[in-house]
Amino acid sequence: MNVYIVDDDAPLRAAISSLLRSVGLRVFDFGSVPQFLAHQREEAASCLLLDVRLQGISGLEFQAELNRDGVSLPVVFMTGHGDIPMSVRAMKAGALDFLAKPFRDQDLIDAVNSALEVDRGRRQHNQAQHALQACYQSLTPREREIMALAASGLMNKQIAGQVGTSEITVKIHRGNAMRKMQARTFADLVRMAEALGIDTARKG
Template sequence: MATIQIKAGNPVVIIVDDDALVRRSVESLFRSVDFAVLAFGSAHDLLDADLPDVPACLVIDVRMPQMGGFECHGQLLDRGIDIPAIFLTGHGDIPMTVKAMKAGAVDFLTKPYREQDILEAVYAGLSSATVKRSAGEQTKALRERYALLTRRERQVMDGVVRGLLNKQIAGKIGISEITVKLHRSSMMRKMEMRTVPDLVRAADAIATQFASDGSKIPA
């Protein structure tokens, strides 16, 4: 697979179009507004590439030889690569538009499109990718902190998140209230939380992340 060098942290626009003239034109447009750009002549070239680990937006033609834009985007999703996509076509219709929206498209543009329209779509896509990446990094950090908790601390955290008082948590897991307070203090410190509402939001994010990858939350 090809290894692609992009400056760390810089978002990138990924173009996939089998028409070389269209590909170069779109690439030139994005570079003119200082976007980092990667361009591919086929879906297979994109799928074979070792993509940089940065926020990205995909601009892809719907109809290409061997593999079209929808199938390519679907394969990326199957690999866990969730890139906001803008689908391009020279022959748009309502069913195709609906299909694009169901595939999670940022936009669906019919050629010839206005430069302003595609630029606005890309800005929206990169903004979405950046927000998702930031949220993902925060959830990963929460999960790493959760992994540092002892079994008792996790039990206490569960009780706190459920809205139980220290006395109720003590009775539920069979330890003294003073011990619950000690575990609670240690748990909040390890989780880097100051308030119960913050802890509840963190617990929700952790649970969602575990559910998304099909793993079980450690007891």
């Protein structure tokens, strides 16, 4: 798990880096936003410790840029000039925490661990979603149609009448869909259809 620090206070960066490395985290520290952007980030659970007041672009402005660019990186703000309106603005924009300097070591560690857990959960969800999409892409058009109709609550006989085929053929397609989707139960198949955004409104 990686922690990225962006703060123009070199002694503070060094102290935070040492603290976080002491609890087993990988730390990369930068004195400015351009230095951070020039770094090739790894595909691992990560978070960003970001100073609010930086030379050039401010931390809040950079957070807004990350949001606009669709970068999903949990942000924990650090500031020696914190006030309530600033912290509210940061949290509304998606920051996970707002630490006023000087902060306790444990408060920093707790905030970082929470941010890393959020990113790890997001990555696991994305991986599961990609795997689900890959399974769905392996279905034939008819299997996808049968899956959607079955997930909407129609019985095999109703599906057969709606698509103009035999009930036994529907059973075969439905079985194939469950096998390819790796659904252990029909309830699993319904949940998968919902996760994929398939319209499961009753069609019959």
